[in-house]
Amino acid sequence: MNHWIxxxxxxxxxxxxxxxxxxxxxxxxxxxxxxxxxxALLGIALTITAQxxxxxxxxxxxxxxxxxxGIVLVLDRLSAMMxxxxxxxxxxxxxxxxxxxxxxxxxxxxxxxHFQLMGVCGAFLTGDAFNLFVFFEVLLxxxxxxxxxxxxxxxxxxxxxxxxxxxxxxTLFLFALGTLYAVAGTLNMAxxxxxxxxxxxxxxxxxxxxxxLLLLVxxxxxxxxxxxxxxxxxxxxxxxxxxxxFAIMTKVGAYSILRMYTLGFGPExxxxxxxxxxxxxxxxxxxxxxxxxxILGSQHIARMVAFCAITxxxxxxxxxxxxxxxxxxxxxxxxxxxxxxxxxxxxxxxxVMERRGGxxxxxxxxxxxxxxxxxxxxxAIAMAGMPPLSGFIGKLLVLDAARDAxxxxxxxxxxxIGSFVTIVGLARAGSLIFWKxxxxxxxxxxxxxxxxxxxxxPAPEPNPGLAFTAVFAMAMGLxxxxxxxxxxxxxxxxTAEQLFTPENYISAVLGGDT
Amino acid sequence: MxxxxxxxxxxMTAAGIFLILRRRTFPVIxxxxxxxxxxxxxxxxxxxxxxxxxxxxxxxxxxxxxxxLPQALVLTAIVISFGMTAVIVMISLSAYLxxxxxxxxxxxxDSVDAPGDDA
Numbered sequence: 001m002n003h004w005i006x007x008x009x010x011x012x013x014x015x016x017x018x019x020x021x022x023x024x025x026x027x028x029x030x031x032x033x034x035x036x037x038x039x040a041l042l043g044i045a046l047t048i049t050a051q052x053x054x055x056x057x058x059x060x061x062x063x064x065x066x067x068x069x070g071i072v073l074v075l076d077r078l079s080a081m082m083x084x085x086x087x088x089x090x091x092x093x094x095x096x097x098x099x100x101x102x103x104x105x106x107x108x109x110x111x112x113x114h115f116q117l118m119g120v121c122g123a124f125l126t127g128d129a130f131n132l133f134v135f136f137e138v139l140l141x142x143x144x145x146x147x148x149x150x151x152x153x154x155x156x157x158x159x160x161x162x163x164x165x166x167x168x169x170x171t172l173f174l175f176a177l178g179t180l181y182a183v184a185g186t187l188n189m190a191x192x193x194x195x196x197x198x199x200x201x202x203x204x205x206x207x208x209x210x211x212x213l214l215l216l217v218x219x220x221x222x223x224x225x226x227x228x229x230x231x232x233x234x235x236x237x238x239x240x241x242x243x244x245x246f247a248i249m250t251k252v253g254a255y256s257i258l259r260m261y262t263l264g265f266g267p268e269x270x271x272x273x274x275x276x277x278x279x280x281x282x283x284x285x286x287x288x289x290x291x292x293x294x295i296l297g298s299q300h301i302a303r304m305v306a307f308c309a310i311t312x313x314x315x316x317x318x319x320x321x322x323x324x325x326x327x328x329x330x331x332x333x334x335x336x337x338x339x340x341x342x343x344x345x346x347x348x349x350x351x352v353m354e355r356r357g358g359x360x361x362x363x364x365x366x367x368x369x370x371x372x373x374x375x376x377x378x379x380a381i382a383m384a385g386m387p388p389l390s391g392f393i394g395k396l397l398v399l400d401a402a403r404d405a406x407x408x409x410x411x412x413x414x415x416x417i418g419s420f421v422t423i424v425g426l427a428r429a430g431s432l433i434f435w436k437x438x439x440x441x442x443x444x445x446x447x448x449x450x451x452x453x454x455x456x457x458p459a460p461e462p463n464p465g466l467a468f469t470a471v472f473a474m475a476m477g478l479x480x481x482x483x484x485x486x487x488x489x490x491x492x493x494x495t496a497e498q499l500f501t502p503e504n505y506i507s508a509v510l511g512g513d514t
Numbered sequence: 515m516x517x518x519x520x521x522x523x524x525x526m527t528a529a530g531i532f533l534i535l536r537r538r539t540f541p542v543i544x545x546x547x548x549x550x551x552x553x554x555x556x557x558x559x560x561x562x563x564x565x566x567x568x569x570x571x572x573x574x575x576x577x578x579x580x581x582x583l584p585q586a587l588v589l590t591a592i593v594i595s596f597g598m599t600a601v602i603v604m605i606s607l608s609a610y611l612x613x614x615x616x617x618x619x620x621x622x623x624d625s626v627d628a629p630g631d632d633a
Contacts, residue, residue, distance in 0.1 A: 130587060137594050144601055148608075156609035157620060160539060163602045164618065167546050168534065170598070174553040174591055181584070182560040233620055 176213035193264030221253030288314025330397035362436035
């Protein structure tokens with residue numbers, strides 16, 4: 001067996017308790033180990049992505065128990081690319097959290113950060129539905145700690161809502177798994193898919209209930225309308241570097257939809273017919289529309305970026321709900337783009353909020369306003385999907401994939417008008433925050449006596465150089481994704497091809513005897 | 515037996531949903547606990563209800579047995595929901611103590627601009 005597969009879970013699982021128990025009072029050592037851990041995770045992710053790129057589906061049997069009796073981890077192209085995305089996202093964020101001093105504003109930031117990475121990587125790699133639930137809980141319980149990191153009454157209050165909502169989601173997840181187990185008699189995803197396919201037609205009612213419940217759970221995680229209520233308040237009140245990390249969490253929901261519904265509950269199965277197309281697609285369209293309106297209406301930069309996250313989930317789920325190979329390839333490209341773009345916007349929002357507060361109103365110019373506005377500009381272009389950055393390519397691919405869909409007019413209209421409203425919203429916020437601040441009337445409050453202090457006030461970060469490096473690294477990721485769109489698309493095309501031949505996955509997991 | 519278990523799950527779920535729709539944190543937490551009880555009983559029943567049957571196979575004679583897997587799942591679910599309930603109790607307690615208010619909804623007064631940044 002290839003032990004690299006379990007490494008992305010084991011590494012953070014060892015590192016996090018080590019940080020919390022041994023390095024408890026040594027912030028510097030915590031930082032060193034945390035960054036080293038993320039770099040190692042990136043190395044592991046690159047290794048397994050290279051291994052998966054060949055197209056083999058590799059199975060890791062925990063405790064050497066063969067599937068479907070034991071829990072398996074499955075490495076295919078999709079899980080490898082998602083683990084790689086997690087590691088790529090984590091590195092700039094951990095550097096930014098260190099540079100901005102966010103990790104010093106509460107306890108155990110780095111330990112929780114690694115527990116979160118463990119949950120996310122585990123959710124991407126597991127091939128067992130109940131194990132997926134367990135990894136969801138791991139990532140959620142770490143996210144509860146990170147979300148309330150630093151304290152403050154508003155953040156705690158938003159935290160209570162977030163925890164209550166997610167506990168409800170977990171309960172629903174258990175109901176769904178219970179129902180599916182009662183019908184299929186197994187929790188292994190591949191085994192379940194094989195059994196669902198030849199289930200007698202009398203049992204399909206219960207199966208459909210289970211599949212709908214499961215879809216609801218994943219939609220809660222992916223913040224699909226009307227189950228998105230938790231997202232704006234939680235993300236806007238969380239520490240913003242943490243919110244940037246949470247950009248991957250909504251993608252865990254999208255990943256799970258893609259995994260479960262390409263594997264076993266696709267449109268070709270009678271019991272779950274129309275679930276993705278008929279129900280998910282309109283919801284995704286409305287999600288995109290409401291997200292765009294939210295961007296336009298936000299009075300606060302963190303809230304605006306949270307709505308950006310919702311719009312990008314809308315576009316992503318439109319592509320997933322088309323449920324064709326080309327659309328899935330487009331969706332996978334868009335996953336990379338939207339995760340990096342959302343995280344970039346959250347980091348820029350944090351730079352802004354640390355300097356002048358988050359309200360989208362003109363105030364006196366802040367320190368390093370030119371640099372930050374340039375980064376905001378890059379993030380906004382990427383988010384809105386304008387050329388030359390990867391958002392444009394991603395949206396173009398999604399639009400192109402929708403060409404043959406029955407609802408092509410609705411999809412094109414929503415995506416294009418949604419993008420336009422996003423551009424207007426982001427332009428409004430950017431000009432109010434960065435340009436209007438230079439108006440004469442806002443500069444009158446300057447005290448001419450202290451002119452020197454105001455023109456060069458200190459940056460609030462303890463280490464502004466590293467903070468900007470981290471944010472630029474995130475922007476660089478978007479640029480690279482644009483430059484290497486060809487190879488990336490080749491990979492996602494092959495991934496989609498692999499996803500739409502679930503027989504290979506099933507036979508790899510069950511040892512080829514089906 | 516089936517009717518008893520089914521109605522227990524149903525009543526607990528209904529009561530749980532009623533309670534989580536309340537506006538203060540304490541009833542909401544109670545409602546979440548009731549929901550997790552309901553889901554635990556439900557999970558237990560997914561392996562079919564069998565009375566007085568051991569959860570192991572006997573390879574020497576044909577005896578009735580019950581499915582052991584849901585019992586393992588319930589154990590995991592109990593542990594996780596217990597831990598999560600402890601977490602939400604602690605978070606809502608600190609939210610109550612810092613805001614002097616145990617309403618679960620955010621009011622317009624709680625603007626996102628003031629999350630005690632440097633506390």
